[in-house]
Amino acid sequence: MSKKKIQAIRGMNDLLPEQSPLWQYFEGQVRTLMQRYGYSEIRTPIVEQTALFARSIGEVTDIVEKEMYTFEDRNGDSLTLRPEGTASCVRAAMEHGLLHNQVQRLWYQGPMFRHERPQKGRYRQFHQVGVEAYGLDGPDIDAELILLTARLWKQLGLYEHVTLELNSLGSAEARAAYRELLVAYFERHHEVLDEDSRRRLHSNPLRILDSKNPDMAPMLADAPQLLDHIDAESREHFERLTGLLDAAGIGYTINPRLVRGLDYYSRTVFEWTTTALGSQGTVCAGGRYDALVEQLGGKPTPAVGFAMGIERLILLLETLSLVPQDADPVLDIYIIGMDEAGSQDALLLGETLREQLPTRRIQVHCGGGSFKSQIKKADKSGARLALLIGEEERAQQQVTLKFLRDARDQQRLAQQDLAETLADLLDTP
């Protein structure tokens, strides 16, 4: 008869107070960066009609086939918790006419949901920052997106720890032709294929190229390469992109086997990876999806975008010890009322000082306790200064200022010009 403990859903994590300063730091860096590049934030619902994802991501992808959180609402409509952000972004942009004959640079951030087996860097609710650009078909915008990510890595101190992989999938037609070629090649070597690969032969043959199975390596090495079979226009696009990256001094490796898991990609695809996170090494990935808008019922609109996994980047910052010291700001002032009357004074003094020192972090002791224990709390709070109000102070309209971090004698100050004194003290470290 014992009550079952209610706990968080598997793969969905609480973000605890200890962690949130790092998240806020990361999110702040991203927000500022987006503003600096002139991208506007868009926020869309977490739930969409199931058909949106099925039609955009691809019916036969793993995401749609077995990873979506899909349910019926009370009307019997099939709804799905978004497994990624691009589809929602396109839907919203179309729905509100944002793509009507104009260029849009958008970004978003938020939770995504995929029903996978949880693992390091892989969760059922995870968070992404996504960036999308619409209405531009040249390689310059592809390059801009990559430069933007490179700048973020540099700001975060990650640039030396990630590598950029690049590939082109060509046009949809070229890729379809190549796919047939590849399937034919694999069928000629059917006996070498492992179980996974045989399964993927007709669902997602391009992914077989990515296999880590050493037994298949020689056969894969001789397989036809996608880059050799893409159309001339895509090839030119790709060459101009690499030229731009060269000019900007961004290093990359061309990975002819780089295939993205979502059906809507075409031409440029890229991935930033790290070796520091175990098997979940992709930290940011994206590419061009020129056909998607039309596929979802809009006018043909070129588009590029990418998403980065916040958990993975946070994890990376932690494992590389790149968490800035000041990510978690401490209190400036802790106020203690030494007796019953003093605690009321403390509460009111806290309010007064917050008016006068709006940028300072001030905490008033609550909950009573012995004076000694209050001092202990002040110390543990990490505050630089403590203000004490007791009978003596009250009688003279004063407070006692105590230095918790410096070897300085405490002093009595008139409540009158307290704020000014505190401001001076806190400004000089």
Next chain:
RNA sequence: GUGGAUGUAGCUCAGUGGUAGAGCCCCGGAUUGUGGCUCCGGUGGUCGUGGGUUCGAUCCCCAUCAUCCACCCCA
């Protein structure tokens, strides 16, 4: 979805077939209005959950749930 490892106090972990311990944390005291160091004392666990074997299970067996790692997939 597949394989492996692990679940004992808020945290990190010992431990034994006879119903549990340490360190840290937290609280109180050694000081009548003064923290950090030290000393003393205290709170806190149905040993993940449910079955089974046994006189008796935290320990052995099974199942289940959760976490971690890898595969798969992906951010």
